[in-house]
Amino acid sequence: xxTVFTRMLTAALLGIFIENAAFEHALGVNVLLYTARRKENxxxxxxxxxxxxxxxxxxxxxxxxxxxxxxxxxxxxxxIYIFIMSAIYLLTLLAVWRFLPSLFxxxxxxxxxxVFNCAVLGALFIQSNIGGTFASYVGYGLGTGxxxxxxxYLLGAASDRLNSDAVPASFRGMPITLIYVGVISLAxxxxxx
Amino acid sequence: MSVSKRKARLSDGIVRQNAxxxxxxxxxxxxxxxTGLLNAxxxxxxxTLVTIFSVGLCRIIPKGAAFxxxxxxxxxxxxxxxxxVIMLTQLIFPEEALNEIQLYLAITVANPLILSKTESRFFxxxxxxxxxxxxxxxxxxxxxxxxVGSIRDILTDNMLWNLxxxxxxxxxxxxxxxxxxILVGILAGLCRAVFNRFSPRRGKAGKERA
Numbered sequence: 001x002x003t004v005f006t007r008m009l010t011a012a013l014l015g016i017f018i019e020n021a022a023f024e025h026a027l028g029v030n031v032l033l034y035t036a037r038r039k040e041n042x043x044x045x046x047x048x049x050x051x052x053x054x055x056x057x058x059x060x061x062x063x064x065x066x067x068x069x070x071x072x073x074x075x076x077x078x079x080i081y082i083f084i085m086s087a088i089y090l091l092t093l094l095a096v097w098r099f100l101p102s103l104f105x106x107x108x109x110x111x112x113x114x115v116f117n118c119a120v121l122g123a124l125f126i127q128s129n130i131g132g133t134f135a136s137y138v139g140y141g142l143g144t145g146x147x148x149x150x151x152x153y154l155l156g157a158a159s160d161r162l163n164s165d166a167v168p169a170s171f172r173g174m175p176i177t178l179i180y181v182g183v184i185s186l187a188x189x190x191x192x193x
Numbered sequence: 194m195s196v197s198k199r200k201a202r203l204s205d206g207i208v209r210q211n212a213x214x215x216x217x218x219x220x221x222x223x224x225x226x227x228t229g230l231l232n233a234x235x236x237x238x239x240x241t242l243v244t245i246f247s248v249g250l251c252r253i254i255p256k257g258a259a260f261x262x263x264x265x266x267x268x269x270x271x272x273x274x275x276x277x278v279i280m281l282t283q284l285i286f287p288e289e290a291l292n293e294i295q296l297y298l299a300i301t302v303a304n305p306l307i308l309s310k311t312e313s314r315f316f317x318x319x320x321x322x323x324x325x326x327x328x329x330x331x332x333x334x335x336x337x338x339x340x341v342g343s344i345r346d347i348l349t350d351n352m353l354w355n356l357x358x359x360x361x362x363x364x365x366x367x368x369x370x371x372x373x374x375i376l377v378g379i380l381a382g383l384c385r386a387v388f389n390r391f392s393p394r395r396g397k398a399g400k401e402r403a
Contacts, residue, residue: 029221030305075279078299079272086265093261112264116308118221118300125296174217175382182374
């Protein structure tokens with residue numbers, strides 16, 4: 001039991017800090033830029049990302065285990081992963097529509113951003129390359145979602161300053177945000193190295 | 194004037210709404226994969242084919258279907274299109290380069306041009322205009338990707354593919370992820386500055402604001 005927990009925790013920490021989807025792999029940058037611009041959906045989108053990465057990792061662990069020896073698995077991986085993500089997306093949406101109609105009304109406009117984005121899909125590919133046990137897949141999926149939340153929080157916290165008059169007009173918004181993410185990425189990679 | 198009534202212009206996607214340098218819509222793969230010219234060419238090739246064919250095929254999906262179902266079908270079509278495209282890419286580009294950027298090639302199936310721009314822009318136009326618009330956007334991405342890849346190639350190794358470029362300095366960190374973020378951020382800011390300077394509409398608006 002302790003080993004399972006340790007594996008899960010190690011994989012989660014890997015996903016949050018060392019292999020952070022946004023800072024170390026530049027995945028989901030468009031979603032981060034969107035959430036930094038419109039703060040009202042921030043929590044919902046990131047809860048969605050955590051939910052989808054964790055749940056999808058559980059299923060992809062099984063497909064990786066049973067089909068990875070197949071010659072064409074690498075080429076078909078995006079299709080298989082998208083199929084799994086789609087199934088989880090539609091089933092969750094149906095469940096929310098049935099049991100939490102008020103949440104469905106609010107979330108339906110942006111929930112697809114949480115599911116079909118590069119951070120989720122990229123995290124699944126990275127985990128597939130790393131391999132590991134079921135616990136590490138779940139841990140890494142959870143860690144990726146939390147790491148993405150951390151990136152969103154850091155961007156949200158600085159967005160007022162990044163859009164202030166102190167920044168030259170042409171650099172306000174997306175350009176300065178990318179430079180800011182680059183500086184955080186530099187600091188993180190220096191720290192881990 | 195609504196999007197559907199306006200004629201599609203190639204320059205919209207290439208310059209004004211460039212998916213990497215102006216809107217940042219798909220900047221991540223450029224930052225992660227375009228560490229050299231060869232990688233940038235491979236990424237542009239896959240991105241262009243996947244996007245153009247997927248947008249064309251997604252047009253067949255009836256508009257009456259629920260939004261959630263349409264999005265799912267767009268993603269599934271893009272990932273199905275990816276299969277022949279990657280097989281073709283493997284015939285053209287060296288395996289070593291493709292292995293290096295495998296992750297970024299695969300995530301082109303979840304690109305926002307297919308998953309969001311189709312609904313908000315491409316499908317609001319007649320089919321020929323839609324293709325013209327989509328080609329403009331992919332050319333814009335290709336331009337940005339190849340530009341970033343070339344600059345990083347030159348700054349990292351003083352080489353452009355196999356050509357030696359004589360510079361008195363090297364910046365090896367440009368090949369790293371943070372180098373990509375900073376370079377794309379600077380290029381985006383410069384592009385916006387140039388665009389604001391020479392665009393008559395923006396220039397006028399700017400003067401009025403001042």
